[in-house]
Amino acid sequence: MTEQPKPQDDLARHAAKMAKKKAARDKIMATKEGEKGLVIVHTGKGKGKSSAAFGMIFRCIAHDMPCAVVQFIKGGMSTGERDLILSNFADKCAFHTMGEGFTWETQDRARDTEMAQAAWEKAKELIRDPSNRMVLLDEINIALRYDYLDIADVVAFLEAEKPEMTHVVLTGRNAKDELIEAADLVTEMELVKHPFRSGIKAQIGVEF
Numbered sequence: 001m002t003e004q005p006k007p008q009d010d011l012a013r014h015a016a017k018m019a020k021k022k023a024a025r026d027k028i029m030a031t032k033e034g035e036k037g038l039v040i041v042h043t044g045k046g047k048g049k050s051s052a053a054f055g056m057i058f059r060c061i062a063h064d065m066p067c068a069v070v071q072f073i074k075g076g077m078s079t080g081e082r083d084l085i086l087s088n089f090a091d092k093c094a095f096h097t098m099g100e101g102f103t104w105e106t107q108d109r110a111r112d113t114e115m116a117q118a119a120w121e122k123a124k125e126l127i128r129d130p131s132n133r134m135v136l137l138d139e140i141n142i143a144l145r146y147d148y149l150d151i152a153d154v155v156a157f158l159e160a161e162k163p164e165m166t167h168v169v170l171t172g173r174n175a176k177d178e179l180i181e182a183a184d185l186v187t188e189m190e191l192v193k194h195p196f197r198s199g200i201k202a203q204i205g206v207e208f
Contacts, residue, residue, distance in 0.1 A: 035165070036164060036165065036184075037133075037162060037163060037164055037165045037166040037167050037168070038167045038168075038183075038184040038185050039158055039162070039167075039168050039170070039182060039183045039184050039185070040053075040056075040167060040168065040169045040170070040183065040184065040185045040186075040187075041141075041169075041170050041171075041175050041179060041180060041183045041185070041186045041187070042169065042170070042171045042172075042187050042189065043141060043171070043172065043173060043174065043175035043180075043186070043187070043188055043189070044173065044187075044188035044189035044190055044191070045173060045189070045190070045191040046188075046189030046190045046191040046192070047189065047191070047194060047207075048189050049171040049172065049173075049189050050081075050138050050139070050171050052187070052189075053136050053138065053169045053171050054069075054081045054136070056134060056136075056167075056169060057069060057081075057085075057093060057134065057136055060092075060093070060133055060134045061085075061089050061092045061093055064092070065092075065133040065134065066092060066093070066131050066132050066133060067092065067093045067094075067132055067133055067134040067135065067136070068093060068094040068095070068096070068126040068132050068134075068135045068136070069081075069082075069085070069093060069094070069095045069096065069135075069136045069138060070096045070098060070119050070122055070123045070126065070135070070136070070137050070138065070140075071095075071096070071097045071098060071099055071119075071138045071139065072098060072099050072115075072116055072119045072137065072138060072139045072140045072142065072143045072172075073099040073138075073139035073142050073143070073172075074097070074099055074138065074139060077208060078208070079208045080204070080205065080208060082095055082097065094126060094132075096119070096122050096126075098115055098116075098118055098119030098122060099112075099115055099116070099119065099139070109146075112143075112146070112148055113148045116143040116148035116149055117148070117149065119140075119143070120140075120143075120149055120154070123135065123137050123140075124157060124161070127157075127158075127161070127162055127163070127166060127168060128161060128163070130163040130165070130166065132166060133165065133166060133167065134166070134167040134168075134169065135166065135167070135168050135169070136169045136171070137168065137169065137170045137171070138171050138172075139171055139172045140154075140170050140171070140172060141170060141171060141172025141173060141174060141175045141176070141179070142172045142173065142174075143172075144172075144175075144176050144179070145172070145173070145174045145176075151176045151178050151179060152178070154179070155178050155179060155182045158182060159182060170183075
């Protein structure tokens with residue numbers, strides 16, 4: 001009959017395995033010393049693109065790092081993030097709501113293009129200011145998808161004029177290939193399941 005391993009043997013093997021992993025991880029981390037301002041893209045059909053980006057904005061606020069938000073699309077609705085920042089952290093985070101709602105709500109391409117262009121001009125102004133450590137361009141990918149903005153202009157600006165230590169976060173579905181290529185960090189949110197498909201509407205605290 002095979003003798004079963006003792007609990008202390010399992011613990012010892014686990015400790016040795018974790019120590020080996022830690023040593024390998026420490027060796028990798030020792031080679032990562034550089035810092036730079038990142039171009040970060042959140043895209044994909046899944047929920048959470050803006051939510052994750054606002055999480056980084058609140059981290060910046062918590063670390064007393066000046067930051068800014070430009071909302072390209074969601075101007076037609078109140079959101080918890082905007083209300084919280086404007087009420088409590090306006091001195092740390094400049095917040096500009098430039099859109100007038102989703103494209104299917106406005107149904108005015110000329111007006112949407114005009115508003116997107118104005119939002120991009122504001123975004124460039126905020127990004128050029130080196131005191132802003134992070135600038136969130138919320139739903140800019142929607143404006144790029146519908147060609148309200150020229151992707152070549154956006155990429156060229158980020159490559160030529162973004163200060164070295166400024167992070168720029170760009171959210172929205174269907175990120176352009178050119179933007180993905182230019183970015184330092186790209187996350188695609190995958191849709192696995194969503195309550196909307198079961199007849200559940202967007203809810204306060206979850207969607208906005």
